[in-house]
Amino acid sequence: GFATVDITPELPIRLGGYAVRTEETNTVLTPLYAKAVVLQNNETTNVLVSADNVGVPQSLRDQIYTEIRSTFPNLHTSAFALTCTHTHTSPLLENALPNLFASELPTNQQERLHKYTELFRSKIVNVVQEAAKDLKESVVQVLHGEIGFAANRRLQGGPVDHSVPLVAFYNPATKKLQGGIFTYACHCTTLQSENVVCSDWAGTATKAMEQSHEGATFIATIGCAGDANPSPRGSAELATKYGAELSTMLLTLLNNSNTDAIEAIIDIQSKRADKLLPFSTVRTTEEWKQRATQDGGKGIVAFHATKNLKRLESGEKIPEALPYSVSSWTLKFSSSRTTLLFMQGEVVADYSVRIKSEFGSNCVIPIAYTNGMPCYIPSNRVLDEGGYEAVENMLYYDQPAPFGPGVEQRVMEAVREVVLEVQPTQAVGNMYVGGVTTLLQEILTTQATNIAAAAQLMKNRIKEDGLIYVFGVGGHSFVGSEEFFWRAGGLANVYPIFDMSLGLFAGGEKSTKLERIEGYGDKIIACRRLTEKDVLIITSLYGMNACTIDAALEAKRRGTKLVGISSRKFADNTPRDFPARHSSQKSLHEICDVHIDNCVPKTEGIVSVDNFAQMCGSPSNVLQCSCINWLVSETVRACVVEGVDPPLWMSANLVGGDEKNKAHMEKYKGRIGPL
Numbered sequence: 014g015f016a017t018v019d020i021t022p023e024l025p026i027r028l029g030g031y032a033v034r035t036e037e038t039n040t041v042l043t044p045l046y047a048k049a050v051v052l053q054n055n056e057t058t059n060v061l062v063s064a065d066n067v068g069v070p071q072s073l074r075d076q077i078y079t080e081i082r083s084t085f086p087n088l089h090t091s092a093f094a095l096t097c098t099h100t101h102t103s104p105l106l107e108n109a110l111p112n113l114f115a116s117e118l119p120t121n122q123q124e125r126l127h128k129y130t131e132l133f134r135s136k137i138v139n140v141v142q143e144a145a146k147d148l149k150e151s152v153v154q155v156l157h158g159e160i161g162f163a164a165n166r167r168l169q170g171g172p173v174d175h176s177v178p179l180v181a182f183y184n185p186a187t188k189k190l191q192g193g194i195f196t197y198a199c200h201c202t203t204l205q206s207e208n209v210v211c212s213d214w215a216g217t218a219t220k221a222m223e224q225s226h227e228g229a230t231f232i233a234t235i236g237c238a239g240d241a242n243p244s245p246r247g248s249a250e251l252a253t254k255y256g257a258e259l260s261t262m263l264l265t266l267l268n269n270s271n272t273d274a275i276e277a278i279i280d281i282q283s284k285r286a287d288k289l290l291p292f293s294t295v296r297t298t299e300e301w302k303q304r305a306t307q308d309g310g311k312g313i314v315a316f317h318a319t320k321n322l323k324r325l326e327s328g329e330k331i332p333e334a335l336p337y338s339v340s341s342w343t344l345k346f347s348s349s350r351t352t353l354l355f356m357q358g359e360v361v362a363d364y365s366v367r368i369k370s371e372f373g374s375n376c377v378i379p380i381a382y383t384n385g386m387p388c389y390i391p392s393n394r395v396l397d398e399g400g401y402e403a404v405e406n407m408l409y410y411d412q413p414a415p416f417g418p419g420v421e422q423r424v425m426e427a428v429r430e431v432v433l434e435v436q437p438t439q440a441v442g443n444m445y446v447g448g449v450t451t452l453l454q455e456i457l458t459t460q461a462t463n464i465a466a467a468a469q470l471m472k473n474r475i476k477e478d479g480l481i482y483v484f485g486v487g488g489h490s491f492v493g494s495e496e497f498f499w500r501a502g503g504l505a506n507v508y509p510i511f512d513m514s515l516g517l518f519a520g521g522e523k524s525t526k527l528e529r530i531e532g533y534g535d536k537i538i539a540c541r542r543l544t545e546k547d548v549l550i551i552t553s554l555y556g557m558n559a560c561t562i563d564a565a566l567e568a569k570r571r572g573t574k575l576v577g578i579s580s581r582k583f584a585d586n587t588p589r590d591f592p593a594r595h596s597s598q599k600s601l602h603e604i605c606d607v608h609i610d611n612c613v614p615k616t617e618g619i620v621s622v623d624n625f626a627q628m629c630g631s632p633s634n635v636l637q638c639s640c641i642n643w644l645v646s647e648t649v650r651a652c653v654v655e656g657v658d659p660p661l662w663m664s665a666n667l668v669g670g671d672e673k674n675k676a677h678m679e680k681y682k683g684r685i686g687p688l
Contacts, residue, residue: 014051014147015192015230018140020064021045021210022104022129027122029067030101031206032113032313032409037122042211042249045103047137048219048232049144050182050194054281058085059092059342060141061194061353063232064133065212066097070108071357071385073134080138084145091285091340091431094355095137096383098215099235100201106130109386111411112320115313151182151191153344154275155351157375158266162214162255163199164244165362167400170458173241174198174365178378179263180344180351181270188272192229193222194353195263196380198236198365203243203252211249217256218263225264234380237356237365239389240402276346284341286430289334293417298325317408331413335387337424341431352376352432355383356390356424361402363392366454367425371447372432388412393421393614394455397582418614419628422448422621441620445630448619452632453639455612460640467576467607468647470548471504475648476657480508480684482541485552486561487515487528489634493552493578496638498687501664503645505677508685512537515560527560529593534563538571545572552641553577554613554633556601557584558593565604566597577605578640580613580633587615609644611636 021044025037045065052059060081074095082088105113107130118126158177165171181193201213215233222231243255296304304318321331342353354368360381368379381390388410389402396403396416404415422444429443474481481504485494494509517524527533537560543549549568553561556579568575584600587593602608613636618628652659660677663670682688 014144014149015049016140016143016147017046017048017230018136018143019044020047020066020133020136026104026125026129027118028102028208028210029105029110029113030103030202032115033206034208036208037125038208038210040209042102042209043216045100045210045212046216047140048230049140050192050230050232051141051144051148052278052281053148054278057092057281057283058088059281059283060085060088060144061094061096061232062137062141063096063098063234064137065100065216066103066106066133067099067101068109068382068386069095069097069106071387072108073106073130074384077134077137081141084142089283091283092342094340094342094353094380094383096234096355096380098201098212098233099238099382100211100213100215102204102207102209102211102213104129104210106133110409112313112317112409115316149191150185152185152275152277153346154181154183154270154272155179155375156181156266156270158262160197160259160262162243162258163197163238163241165240166242167240167395167398167402171240172362172366172454172458174236174362174369176369176374177259177263178375179266180353180378181267183272183275185277188275190226190229190267192231194232194234196234196236196378197259198238198241198362198379200238200242201235203246203255204249205247207249211252213252214243214255214259217253218259221257221260222263225260235382237360237362237379237381239359239361239381239391240395241362276348278344279347280345282343282345284343284431285338286340286427287336287338288423288427290337290420290423291334291417292332292412292414294414295331295333296321296414298322301325313408317411320411321413335412335416337387337390337427338384339424339427339431340384350376351378354379354428354432356381357383357385358387359389359402359406361390361392361395363394363421363451364390364424367447367451368428370450370454371443377432386410390424391416391420393418393616396420397586397615418616419621422616422619422628426621441622444620448630449632449635452612452614452619452636456610456636456640456643459612460609463607463609464640464644464647467550467609467644468651470574470576470607471644471648472651472655472657474548475504475506475652475659476655477546479546479548480506482508482510482543482547482549483552484510484538484549484564486534486558486564487524488517488554490553490637491516492634493637493641496641497550497645499662501662503662504648505660505662505681506685509687510537510541511687528558529560531559531563531596534560535567538564538567543568543571543573548574548576550576550578551601551605552637553579553601554611554637555580555583555587557587557591557595559595561601562595562597562599562604565601569604575605576607576609577601578609578611578637581608581610583613583615609640611640613637
């Protein structure tokens with residue numbers, strides 16, 4: 014059953030979403046609505062409500078859930094989902110974004126927000142009760158479309174989820190459309206900071222859908238849109254345009270669908286998982302006092318610190334971690350299943366990419382902004398990069414500090430618990446393979462320009478019949494030299510600089526100590542007598558130890574063209590005075606002519622195990638070798654484009670391999686010592 018209720022506020026009222034608004038609004042551009050669907054199957058009941066609001070705090074969600082249980086006493090918390098369209102032109106609810114304005118609101122404004130919050134609460138309860146009265150038989154079809162007006166607001170060309178899944182409900186006899194739930198991963202911020210009430214693109218889309226299907230109710234939800242905005246944006250006209258584009262796409266999808274594929278839901282399985290997401294630091298009272306005086310005691314940092322000092326003075330403990338929950342509804346059909354995945358907070362797009370990569374693009378529908386709005390939920394990449402979604406938002410959401418390392422692993426662990434029906438061993442495997450897949454996608458989307466530049470240098474050396482030198486420093490970085498050398502499908506003109514004392518086969522402790530000694534790496538490079546004509550590739554997982562930097566500086570002193578492959582985020586997040594560093598405090602990416610980021614995370618491991626603090630499952634060599642093989646492949650392509658024949662080894666286990674390799678051996682054996 015479906016139901017709709019008008020939740021447009023009485024004016025004037027203070028809007029949420031933007032701190033720059035300093036006054037209440039007196040203007041309504043479009044009404045705001047809350048819409049509910051109640052699903053009953055056998056003995057189970059599921060309730061979804063989506064409201065045109067910027068965010069519903071968990072305390073209010075829990076209060077509404079308690080009241081709804083008077084209608085549905087057996088309604089499990091995992092089967093109740095209260096979400097929002099996150100429109101930034103809607104009233105601020107009490108306890109949502111508590112520090113938004115970096116000051117306490119005037120009493121009269123607080124009273125109006127309290128009145129609206131109470132009205133909102135009662136209307137949500139009522140709309141669920143009305144939907145329960147509308148129960149009727151339904152069959153379901155899950156459709157998948159795409160729309161393109163969302164863009165990553167942090168990184169040009171960065172991750173964004175353009176998919177638009179639609180769960181459509183039909184009368185089983187007449188096939189008439191009863192309603193639907195659709196999801197798009199984009200902020201409702203088309204109007205930006207205009208001080209008006211408006212439902213943005215989501216409201217325009219649902220209105221158009223309902224006008225086209227009389228009697229049907231369509232519910233808009235928002236996916237992993239934490240770092241995705243409409244593009245371009247800045248006007249109500251654009252919000253109308255985007256909503257029209259979205260509704261047109263969905264209506265076309267419905268019109269072209271095969272109604273023979275409509276199925277009855279056999280079962281709905283609801284699950285919930287709870288995790289603790291540790292914060293990066295626990296500040297002392299003295300640290301809070303220092304922050305309270307920042308900017309003359311004014312502004313968001315000081316306001317946030319003052320509130321926490323008051324908590325400490327009252328004997329309250331500042332939390333060390335955020336309790337975080339995800340829940341799922343798995344709709345089981347006779348031949349397939351679809352999972353609606355409900356996630357708290359402003360979840361960034363990396364999660365959508367990872368979830369769909371891990372579980373299948375059409376199997377799981379992530380819906381964020383649901384069952385509470387504690388803060389942004391950053392991925393490891395976003396956390397490493399910093400910025401609003403990783404750091405500053407925590408001030409406005411009144412969280413004590415940014416998250417610590419490993420937040421993505423813990424969130425994904427919760428996701429797997431509610432999505433997968435697998436044994437623990439398989440879950441760990443999914444965590445590792447899914448994590449590697451996400452990091453490889455990051456390499457793919459960020460490193461193409463650097464790969465192309467390095468490939469041009471290598472192509473030029475091949476064209477000149479020169480050699481390409483490779484130095485894989487110590488420890489597991491040594492693998493880089495091995496991956497470049499004597500590799501089927503790899504370049505035959507590669508000269509690996511093997512210093513056996515740096516390899517793990519000489520002893521793990523010895524390898525670590527040697528790569529931290531200054532005055533060693535430069536001697537290794539000097540012995541090769543490289544010149545300005547040569548190309549040297551240094552593969553170092555982290556790009557910061559003494560041997561790596563000595564080797565890089567010696568290559569630059571000689572005028573040698575230098576390519577580095579290492580983790581920028583690991584180096585940037587390691588203190589400059591860390592003992593493993595070179596005395597210059599430089600990192601490899603700061604020295605070389607071309608740098609390829611292997612995107613190894615600063616946590617090193619990407620698998621978290623319950624009740625064990627340290628991360629495990631290193632992706633570093635998988636990522637490093639992927640960069641190497643992409644670089645080699647691009648070099649081959651660059652050669653072919655210019656009509657240059659790239660010298661490639663062929664597997665000796667293939668017919669003709671020995672013959673082809675013999676020619677390369679005759680050409681290079683006297684020039685490449687390790688051959």
